[in-house]
Amino acid sequence: ERGICIGTARTNPGKGIEKRDDLADPAKTTRLRNVYNALVDLEIDALISIGGDDTLKTANFLYAYQQTLPDDARRVRVVHLPKTIDNDYRGIDFTFGFFTAVDFMAKELLNLRADSRATSSWFIVETMGRKAGWLPYGVAIAGEANLVLAVEDLDDKLLTQDVQTDPDSGEERRVPCLNVEALTERIVDLVLTRETRDRKHYGTVVLAEGLAETLPDRYISGVNRDEHGHLSLGKVNLADLIASRVTELYAKRTGRKKKMRGIQLGYEGRCAQPHAFDVMLGSQLGIGAFRALCEEKLDGHMVSVHGQLGLTYVPFSELVNPETMVTEVRFIETGSDFHKLARFLETRTEATPAWGPGPRNEERS
Known part of the structure; x- marks a missing residue:
């Protein structure tokens, strides 16, 4: 059965803990203590957490919290399985769910590409990828996008300074943020290059949703955040924002209209029929969790694989910043x-950058 049969939640038992010393503060560990006490009352000996970086952070909180308890206190061992379509984990090459999401969304992107070709239009496609660009890059590569940009691509050309007011102190500060005008120019340059050089009047652009978190404050003020402090990126709708800007600039530069449509690809890729590789990877990691607890007697480790799905176990200390607990x-x-x-x-559309792949001819078919 697809999805998560045991359910999921966005609650944050470690909310308010920002450094290791906070684990000794009873006021800041109330939620963690409640979780620990509940597990002990249920006579649970071990917890296998499954999820992304926030889940790993919470698993480490529970593990580290127990290190502050008396020596004779009951221990609930903690082992973590890395599951995220974002693939932004240290300690493992690919997380299960990544290739399933890439495969599903790439097929969607190819459908949009075919539609754009038939209608001489463009799609600006926003995919999940809040912190790192692995998912949008995978989707763009497999889905034949004409351009992909993620947070890693924010260089001096795509950044500007925004003046923001600290809500607590009231002080103004200058912070780097996405230069919406520069991004719009880059996409319009792409569209015009395709038209004038390649005689192609269609295409697709993939943008990582994480770019929305770097928008100037005027675009995201008032947007809600979750228990972990994450912006509700779906409500920002970066794809629509950029598509409308590109439409306006294209008309200004050419005197012509061009259909630009913004599309968000998100939840539909999270519970797709699993890719065969993800089935094998997820199965091995699940068995690895059992073996970590029952054979290796481990605590505070993440299950990982290397080579041909060989099991390995990575200590939380190698995955979490010891100072910030992030x-x-x-x-x-x-x-x-x-x-x-x-x-x-x-x-x-421009000269080869210093790290570039070298000269080549653009496709003409």
Whole structure:
């Protein structure tokens, strides 16, 4: 059966804990203590957490909290399984769910590409990928997008300064943010390059939803945040915002109308029929959790794989910042072979950058 049969929640038992010393503060560990006491009352010996970086952070909170208890206190061992379509984990190459989401959304993107070709239009497609660009890059590569941009691509050309007021102190501060005008210019340049050089009047652009968190404050003020402090990105609708801006600038530069449509690809990819690789990976990680607890007698570890699905176990201490207690996010390294792959396949509109893939002829078919 698809989905998460045991259910899921966005509650944050570790809310308010920002450093290790906070674990000794009874006022800040009330929720953690309630979770621990409930597990003990239910006579549960071990907890296998399954989820993304916030779930890992909470699992580590519970593990670290128990280190502050008396030596004779009952222990609930904690083992974590990395499950996220974002694939932004350290300690494992690919998380289960990633290839399923990429496969599903890439097929959707190919459908949109076919529609854009038939109607001489463009789609600005926003995909999940709050902190790192693995998912939008995977979707763009497999779905033949003409451009993909994620938070890793925010360089001086796509950044500007925004003046924001601190809600507590009232002080103004300048923070780097997405230059909406520069992004709009880049996409219009792409559209015009396709039209004038390649005689193609259609295409698709993939944007990571995480770019919305870097928008100037005027675009996101008033948007709700969840228990973990995350912006409700679906309500920002970056795809529609950029599509409307591109439509306006294209008309201004050419005197012509162009249909630009914003599309959000999100929840429909999270519970798709699992990809065969994810079935094998998820099965091995699940068995690995059992073996970590029953054979290896581990506590405070994440189950991982290497090579041909060989099991390995990574201590929480290698995945979580010991000072801030926040999980370490794995970003796409700009200039890496994976990053270059997208640059090879997209439509080039400017001179080759220093890390670029080198000269090539644009496709003419």
